[in-house]
Amino acid sequence: MVVSVVPLKGGTLKGIGLVLCAFSSIVGVLTYFVIGDFSYEFVIPSAVGSYNLMFDQFTRLLISISSLVFLMVVIHSVGFEVSDDEKYVCLTNLLFIACILAMSADSVILLLVAWELVSVTTFLMCYGADETSRWRYFTMTHMGGLLIMLVFAAMWSISGTYVLSEMNGISSIAGSMVSSVLILLLFIGFGTKLGILPFHAWMPDLYAGAPIHTVTLLSTVCSNVAIMILVKGIFLWIGVPDNIFLIVLMLLMSSATAIWGAMESLVQTEPRRILAYSSMENMALVVMCISAAMLFSQIGSESLVAVMVVAAILHTINHSLFKSLMLMTVGTVENCTGEHAIEKMGGLAKVMPVISVFALIGTLAMAAIPPLNGFISEWLMIKTLVSADTTESVLRLVIPLVVAALGICGMMAAVSYARLYGFMFLGRPRSEAVAKPGPVYRTMIFPLVVLASLCIVLGVFAVPLVNEITESVCRLFGTAYNPSANALSGSLNPPILSAILLVIALLLLLFSRISKKKMKSSTTWDCGIELEKQMQYSSSGFTQPLVHVFHPFYGDKIAYANDNEEEGSYKVRFAEPFTEYFFRPLGRLVYGMAEKIGKMQTGNIQSYIGYILFTLLTILLGVRLIC
Amino acid sequence: MLTDATVISFIQAVVLIAISPLITGLIRKFKAMMQHRIGSSIIQPYRDLLKLFRKDSVVSESTSWMFRLIPYVCLSSMVLIALMIPFIFTGIIAPYGDLIALVYLFTLYRFAMVLGGLEGGSCFGGMGSSREMMMSVLIEPALLLSIMAIAVLSGGGTDISNIPVMLCNMGFTAFCPALILAASSFIITMLAENARIPFDNPSTHLELTMVHEAMLIEYSGKDLGMMELSAEMRLTIFMAMLCSLFFPWGIATTTAPSSIITGTIAVMAKMVTIAFLIALLESSLTKSRLFKTPNLLTASFVLSLLAMVSLYTL
Numbered sequence: 001m002v003v004s005v006v007p008l009k010g011g012t013l014k015g016i017g018l019v020l021c022a023f024s025s026i027v028g029v030l031t032y033f034v035i036g037d038f039s040y041e042f043v044i045p046s047a048v049g050s051y052n053l054m055f056d057q058f059t060r061l062l063i064s065i066s067s068l069v070f071l072m073v074v075i076h077s078v079g080f081e082v083s084d085d086e087k088y089v090c091l092t093n094l095l096f097i098a099c100i101l102a103m104s105a106d107s108v109i110l111l112l113v114a115w116e117l118v119s120v121t122t123f124l125m126c127y128g129a130d131e132t133s134r135w136r137y138f139t140m141t142h143m144g145g146l147l148i149m150l151v152f153a154a155m156w157s158i159s160g161t162y163v164l165s166e167m168n169g170i171s172s173i174a175g176s177m178v179s180s181v182l183i184l185l186l187f188i189g190f191g192t193k194l195g196i197l198p199f200h201a202w203m204p205d206l207y208a209g210a211p212i213h214t215v216t217l218l219s220t221v222c223s224n225v226a227i228m229i230l231v232k233g234i235f236l237w238i239g240v241p242d243n244i245f246l247i248v249l250m251l252l253m254s255s256a257t258a259i260w261g262a263m264e265s266l267v268q269t270e271p272r273r274i275l276a277y278s279s280m281e282n283m284a285l286v287v288m289c290i291s292a293a294m295l296f297s298q299i300g301s302e303s304l305v306a307v308m309v310v311a312a313i314l315h316t317i318n319h320s321l322f323k324s325l326m327l328m329t330v331g332t333v334e335n336c337t338g339e340h341a342i343e344k345m346g347g348l349a350k351v352m353p354v355i356s357v358f359a360l361i362g363t364l365a366m367a368a369i370p371p372l373n374g375f376i377s378e379w380l381m382i383k384t385l386v387s388a389d390t391t392e393s394v395l396r397l398v399i400p401l402v403v404a405a406l407g408i409c410g411m412m413a414a415v416s417y418a419r420l421y422g423f424m425f426l427g428r429p430r431s432e433a434v435a436k437p438g439p440v441y442r443t444m445i446f447p448l449v450v451l452a453s454l455c456i457v458l459g460v461f462a463v464p465l466v467n468e469i470t471e472s473v474c475r476l477f478g479t480a481y482n483p484s485a486n487a488l489s490g491s492l493n494p495p496i497l498s499a500i501l502l503v504i505a506l507l508l509l510l511f512s513r514i515s516k517k518k519m520k521s522s523t524t525w526d527c528g529i530e531l532e533k534q535m536q537y538s539s540s541g542f543t544q545p546l547v548h549v550f551h552p553f554y555g556d557k558i559a560y561a562n563d564n565e566e567e568g569s570y571k572v573r574f575a576e577p578f579t580e581y582f583f584r585p586l587g588r589l590v591y592g593m594a595e596k597i598g599k600m601q602t603g604n605i606q607s608y609i610g611y612i613l614f615t616l617l618t619i620l621l622g623v624r625l626i627c
Numbered sequence: 628m629l630t631d632a633t634v635i636s637f638i639q640a641v642v643l644i645a646i647s648p649l650i651t652g653l654i655r656k657f658k659a660m661m662q663h664r665i666g667s668s669i670i671q672p673y674r675d676l677l678k679l680f681r682k683d684s685v686v687s688e689s690t691s692w693m694f695r696l697i698p699y700v701c702l703s704s705m706v707l708i709a710l711m712i713p714f715i716f717t718g719i720i721a722p723y724g725d726l727i728a729l730v731y732l733f734t735l736y737r738f739a740m741v742l743g744g745l746e747g748g749s750c751f752g753g754m755g756s757s758r759e760m761m762m763s764v765l766i767e768p769a770l771l772l773s774i775m776a777i778a779v780l781s782g783g784g785t786d787i788s789n790i791p792v793m794l795c796n797m798g799f800t801a802f803c804p805a806l807i808l809a810a811s812s813f814i815i816t817m818l819a820e821n822a823r824i825p826f827d828n829p830s831t832h833l834e835l836t837m838v839h840e841a842m843l844i845e846y847s848g849k850d851l852g853m854m855e856l857s858a859e860m861r862l863t864i865f866m867a868m869l870c871s872l873f874f875p876w877g878i879a880t881t882t883a884p885s886s887i888i889t890g891t892i893a894v895m896a897k898m899v900t901i902a903f904l905i906a907l908l909e910s911s912l913t914k915s916r917l918f919k920t921p922n923l924l925t926a927s928f929v930l931s932l933l934a935m936v937s938l939y940t941l
């Protein structure tokens with residue numbers, strides 16, 4: 001049921017905030033099409049000079065896409081209710097500004113401040129998520145922020161300038177060892193946001209609890225910011241160091257993350273958690289591309305470096321489209337039915353046919369099914385990897401392994417998405433609420449229409465987008481851009497391929513219409529026993545054979561008594577091994593140490609003065625000895 | 628505009644589609660002969676299809692709008708692949724996608740079929756889908772890698788029509804470990820992908836196998852006919868790929884009549900041989916337990932990985 005009148009929950013302040021945010025994101029979308037390259041200088045007298053903004057083509061492209069997602073999220077959020085609506089909208093505005101500033105910042109200080117603002121606003125926007133997961137996110141993202149700060153401070157002191165566009169490959173000054181360490185720290189720093197193993201531990205819980213719009217922005221826009229700064233940092237500001245060990249380490253970490261994300265998403269019991277792991281997997285694929293590009297620059301095939309980075313950026317863009325589509329679809333379903341668990345859903349395609357169409361498009365795009373956009377970027381990744389002409393001995397072994405990792409995680413992710421769509425929308429309803437969902441507002445459908453059609457259009461007509469990305473990447477790297485040499489040219493022609501597919505399907509349809517046959521409706525074949533709602537395959541059962549095959553990689557099952565539902569029901573969930581066996585013991589260790597140290601806190605002022613004296617003396621003595 | 632090459636590649640695609648029920652009939656006949664049975668006629672699959680297309684269909688009330696589209700998606704993706712595969716002649720009618728796109732088109736087919744299995748909301752469909760997905764996690768990477776290995780071996784890139792030509796030109800130097808490894812991996816993949824013994828038993832319904840047939844349980848009449856036809860086409864396409872990508876010797880490289888005739892005879896001989904080998908395997912092996920199949924599938928994956936590695940290191 002689609003309702004066109006949308007009740008605006010919350011006051012006028014919320015309305016003003018939403019309009020402002022929508023307006024600024026429309027401006028953001030237009031930046032790519034309207035303005036050319038320009039840089040702007042905030043003249044703020046300060047100790048560290050002025051704060052510059054730089055809008056080059058590459059930045060503008062990503063700003064446009066991110067603003068588009070922002071706009072859709074804002075429109076989608078109109079009919080939703082979040083506690084403290086006004087504050088939430090205000091924070092959304094702040095997050096938008098922070099993201100734009102972080103992407104366009106050309107000064108080290110501005111970039112760090114903006115990135116910090118992104119982290120803090122997203123943290124504040126996570127109403128509803130339980131305290132543990134919020135603080136886990138806060139801690140991890142700040143640990144990452146700290147590493148990023150360290151890297152940029154080092155870059156500043158090495159290059160002697162705070163203007164980022166003036167840092168041209170400081171690795172030539174700093175040497176291979178220092179720049180390798182810098183890149184690794186940068187990788188881990190942004191990896192905490194992208195969910196690189198083992199820094200993904202905050203993701204599933206936060207995604208499951210936070211408002212859906214926060215999650216969408218976190219998964220798409222914030223990841224775009226991180227990827228953009230990472231690409232610029234590695235290839236432009238620091239420069240690829242001559243260190244094969246670093247690159248192999250990065251490839252290893254990202255492939256492990258991709259496979260881990262795909263594998264864990266198979267056993268999740270909430271759509272949001274599945275999408276959290278999927279986010280992690282997709283971002284790992286992007287980082288894998290970036291690492292592969294570093295590998296290619298190492299072996300001197302400069303043309304492939306640009307193509308690999310293009311693949312990374314294309315996948316980032318595609319990911320932000322299909323993931324925001326999927327997350328908002330899930331949000332709509334949850335809003336209308338009130339159910340969060342996949343085991344309670346089912347049969348939604350019959351009662352919400354419109355939503356199910358968008359969900360199907362999003363699912364197919366995520367699973368890289370031709371001719372949707374996810375397929376194009378995965379195709380480009382594999383194609384570029386295979387076309388590498390290597391002579392170096394180590395790399396010869398690396399490439400087949402990376403292709404294998406891509407294949408495995410791609411297929412596992414496809415299984416997981418088939419399960420997501422199949423058990424949410426197909427079959428018979430598994431609970432009362434799902435059988436009779438509430439109304440869907442027009443404002444919830446409009447963003448889904450836009451994003452779903454973009455998923456199709458950017459899949460079928462990917463060539464212009466790839467051209468734009470190639471041009472911007474070439475200009476960023478200062479290499480010559482050759483418009484005729486398209487990365488997609490020659491071997492893949494998505495428009496004709498999909499046209500043929502469509503024509504064949506239509507012909508078949510026409511052919512089958514000629515011989516009109518009667519179509520009878522009946523119940524599902526039930527072996528003579530009337531089927532109850534639980535008598536169908538469950539989503540956990542669906543992936544049980546895979547869990548059986550890969551069981552050493554899954555943690556133990558955790559059972560919860562479920563007190564807010566009917567008697568005797570309980571939940572079973574697979575423990576995330578990294579949280580269970582790494583972070584929890586670590587946390588206990590820290591607590592234990594803190595308790596031991598806490599014994600020093602006597603509350604006696606004299607002893608505190610004693611501590612201060614002791615500390616001062618030690619420091620002074622230490623400085624004296626070293627210098 | 629209509630060159631000889633276009634006409635011939637169109638005809639070969641039509642032939643490939645037309646003979647696919649025949650190939651299934653042939654395998655059944657070979658199996659019957661090995662088991663000392665007379666067996667049904669080799670044109671029985673055509674009769675079955677014709678019968679199914681004439682029947683009315685029954686659709687479950689639990690299914691959504693998508694259910695009726697799935698047979699069309701499955702069949703048209705298979706027809707599209709048939710247009711992209713060199714069979715008798717190295718030219719193809721639709722050179723708009725490469726090997727990677729081919730693998731992903733198979734994924735489209737499988738994805739549609741799996742969702743179709745979940746449509747009815749019964750246990751059978753779900754079980755079939757679940758098991759199909761378990762196998763595909765191991766099949767798909769092996770398929771991708773073995774095909775990539777051939778692409779790298781031939782040096783012709785990922786373009787499908789280049790590979791047979793390049794391999795033919797290489798002569799005996801193409802018989803390297805990589806080809807053997809990739810081909811053995813591909814054969815295992817072919818059996819698994821097409822639900823043959825030891826992965827699944829194509830000649831039973833429900834009781835024992837519960838993979839491919841279980842997913843089709845809710846289809847009937849015309850829809851079932853389309854699903855059956857696309858399954859038969861998939862088997863034929865895989866056999867054609869084995870013929871023309873892995874062992875392309877004999878394939879017609881020019882449009883000269885003599886070359887085409889040789890190509891036709893060669894490919895038919897190869898197809899019959901493969902059909903015979905499949906029948907032999909199916910008669911001498913038993914269907915293995917579901918949780919035994921990952922062993923063989925992992926072996927196939929490792930073989931294809933080794934093929935790829937051996938290309939880069941040897």
